[in-house]
Amino acid sequence: MIADHSAVSVTALYKSVGRKEILRGLSFDVEEGEVFGIIGPNGAGKTTTLRVLSGIIISYSGDVKVFGENPRSARAKGYISYMPEDAFPYDRLTGIENLQFYARIYSRGDRKLEESYLERGIKIASLGDRIYDRAMEYSRGMKRRLVIARTLMVNPKLAILDEPTSALDVESSVRIRDMIRSMKGNTTLILSSHNLLEVEYMCDRVLMINSGRGVKLGKPKEIIEETGTRNLEESFIKLVGEG
Secondary structure, three states, X not given: OOOOOOOEEEEEEEEXXXXXXXXXXXXXXXXXXXXXXXXXXXXXXXXXXXXXXXXXXXXXXXXEEEOOEOHHHHHHOOOEEEEOOOOOOOOOOEHHHHHHHHHHHHHOOOHHHHHHHHHHHHHHHOOHHHHHOEHHHOOHHHHHHHHHHHHHOOOOOEEEEEOOOOXXXXXXXXXXXXXXXXXXXXXXXXXXXXXXXXXXXXXXXXXXXXXXXXXXXXXXXXXXXXXXXXXHHHHHHHHHHHO
């Protein structure tokens, strides 16, 4: 059952491209303030689901609400900040110029808010003096940190992160994971990741999907106990293999 107080509610979501069904009646809810993971094998429909929730994909059947609004309306009101898996900064701009650009958009003319966003973005990115270099000079991991920073710095009601720690080294990944956990309660976060041990650590609840359908929804610890496995990675393999 979908909770009335949910930050996000999805009921009977279907999405097809031509004759191919991508999502097949997906239903779930995300509670306000939680960190929610969506996991599945390649082609399961994870990215399509995130794009529907972010308001990018507007053609689908089913009912989708983000804080009581349809995703497109919620995005227009600034409720949503979305980071796609293939997101990159503007290479010709410096790191700080990239952050300033987004801070200006989301602050909507409020100079103090813009400065607050920028300060937060610099802290999240943790690039030191390299923040003043052009993004084209950054490593892939540094670019990823900058994109994550511009996504989280604006304190969205809902942050949607597709593979947030992809291409990051261990130290950077730990920093981002800790930052995501520190935002729990203030921002509702939905993320996907192929690193299931990372998902197990960060997420309050997890939705496993396969072939566009929900396989399992619950707290990582409960899923592990129910499947009699040692970790979420083993649980996922067992459930998808049986699905």
